[in-house]
Amino acid sequence: MLRSYSQALLQGRISMEHSGYDIIGDIHGHAGALIELLEILGYRATASGYAHPQRKVIFLGDFIDRGEQLVEHRKLLSIVMAMVDNGHAKAIMGNHEFNALAYHTEVDGKPLRPHTDKNTKQHQAFLNEYSKSDPEKARVLNFFSSLPLWLDLGPLRAVHACWDQSSVNFLAARAVGARLTPELLLQASCQGSEAFNAVETLLKGCEVDLPDGVSFLDKDGNRRAAVRVQWWSRHAKALGEIALPAGVDIGLAANLPLPAAIPHYPSAHKPCFIGHYWLRGEPAPLADNVACLDYSVAGNGKLVAYRFDGEQLLQKDKFVFVA
Structure with a gap:
C-alpha cells in the first residue's frame, strides 16, 4: 500500500x-x-x-x-x-544504537x-x-x-x-558535533546523572513519574511506573490526554494537571x-x-x-x- x-x-x-x-x-x-x-x-x-x-x-x-x-x-x-x-x-x-554502544563497552571489566x-x-x-x-x-x-x-x-x-532544548543545550556543551564522546557515553550510562537524563529525553522521550502504586505494562510486557508523554501537544490540560501509548490506563493519574517540566x-x-x-x-x-x-x-x-x-x-x- x-x-x-x-x-x-x-x-x-x-x-x-x-x-x-x-x-x-x-x-x-x-x-x-x-x-x-x-x-x-x-x-x-x-x-x-x-x-x-x-x-x-x-x-x-x-x-x-x-x-x-x-x-x-x-x-x-x-x-x-x-x-x-x-x-x-x-x-x-536512536536509543537502540545508544543501548548497543553501552552493551558492548566495558569499564573495569563490566559492560555499561x-x-x-x-x-x-x-x-x-x-x-x-x-x-x-x-x-x-x-x-x-x-x-x-x-x-x-x-x-x-x-x-x-x-x-x-x-x-x-534544555537537553540539547546541556549536551551541546559536552558533545563533539552533537556526538557522544567516550566520557559522555560513560556519564550517560549512569542512571540519575544529568547526562543520563538529557540523553534519555532526546532518545527515549519525556517521561512523567506516576503516583505511588500506579503502573502499567508496556508493549514488551515490562511494568512501568513512569509514562511517556506527547510533548508536541499544545492544548491538553490533563496528564491522561498526553500519556503514551494513547489510551494507556493510568487510573486517577489521568486527571493530574500537566507537569511544568514537559518540553514545549x-x-x-x-x-x-x-x-x-x-x-x-x-x-x-x-x-x-x-x-x-x-x-x-x-x-x-x-x-x-x-x-x-x-x-x-x-x-x-x-x-x-x-x-
Missing part, C-alpha cells in the same frame, strides 16, 4: 528538479522494506550506495534489534553505512549496559548476526558512535524521540522529525511542525518516509510508506 504522493512519483507526475530530504523512520533490521521504500522514492543502487540525483535521506535511528526472524541486520547496515559514508544520507542515533536477560533479549537480533569476535561488529559500533544525537539544519530538525515546542519553530513511538494507522503530522515516522515496521506495521521540500507546515500527503 502506497500513499498518493509515491503513486504520483512513480507515474512521473511530480517534478524532482528541486532538491530535498527524504526522512525515514525506525527500520529495526528490515532491509527488504528499506530497499522497497528507497526505490519508490527514486533512489537507485550505485557503486557508492543507494543514491538520488537531487535528494538525500535523513535516517532517524533505530536501525537494529527486533525482527530476529529476518536476519537482515548486515544487509541493512551495509546499505545505511554506504549511504552515509558517501554523502547520500545523514543519520542520527548490564547483560541481563531483558537487555540481551532486546538486543538478540543484532547478536544473532554479529558474534563477539566478528571484526565487522567493531566497524558497525564505530558507525554508531559517529552518529549525532540530533540534527539542526537550516529548514528542519531531527531527533529520535523528543526535542528538548512552539508552533513558530522549524519542522521537527522524530521516530521511536510505534504509531499505528494512517501517517499524518502530529502537529503543524512535528511529524513522527515510526509506524511499527517491526510489528507488522509500515516503514514510513516524509518527502520534505522546505515547507514549514507539514502535509499529510507528503508521507510515503510501504507495508
Whole structure:
C-alpha cells in the first residue's frame, strides 16, 4: 500500500528538479522494506550506495534489534553505512544504537549496559548476526558512535524521540558535533546523572513519574511506573490526554494537571522529525511542525518516509510508506 504522493512519483507526475530530504523512520533490521521504500522514492543502487540525483535521506535511528526472524541486520547496515559514508544520507542515533554502544563497552571489566536477560533479549537480533569476535561488529559500533544525537539544519530538525532544548543545550556543551564522546557515553550510562537524563529525553522521550502504586505494562510486557508523554501537544490540560501509548490506563493519574517540566515546542519553530513511538494507522503530522515516522515496521506495521521540500507546515500527503 502506497500513499498518493509515491503513486504520483512513480507515474512521473511530480517534478524532482528541486532538491530535498527524504526522512525515514525506525527500520529495526528490515532491509527488504528499506530497499522497497528507497526505490519508490527514486533512489537507485550505485557503486557508492543507494543514491538520488537531487535528494538525500535523513535516517532517524533505530536501525537494529527486533525482527530476529529476518536476519537482515548486515544487509541493512551495509546499505545505511554506504549511504552515509558517501554523502547520500545523514543519520542520527536512536536509543537502540545508544543501548548497543553501552552493551558492548566495558569499564573495569563490566559492560555499561548490564547483560541481563531483558537487555540481551532486546538486543538478540543484532547478536544473532554479529558474534563477539566478528571484526565487522567493531566497524558497525564505530558507525554508531559517529552518529549525532540530533540534527539542526537550516529548514528542519531531527531527533529520535523528543526535542528538548534544555537537553540539547546541556549536551551541546559536552558533545563533539552533537556526538557522544567516550566520557559522555560513560556519564550517560549512569542512571540519575544529568547526562543520563538529557540523553534519555532526546532518545527515549519525556517521561512523567506516576503516583505511588500506579503502573502499567508496556508493549514488551515490562511494568512501568513512569509514562511517556506527547510533548508536541499544545492544548491538553490533563496528564491522561498526553500519556503514551494513547489510551494507556493510568487510573486517577489521568486527571493530574500537566507537569511544568514537559518540553514545549512552539508552533513558530522549524519542522521537527522524530521516530521511536510505534504509531499505528494512517501517517499524518502530529502537529503543524512535528511529524513522527515510526509506524511499527517491526510489528507488522509500515516503514514510513516524509518527502520534505522546505515547507514549514507539514502535509499529510507528503508521507510515503510501504507495508
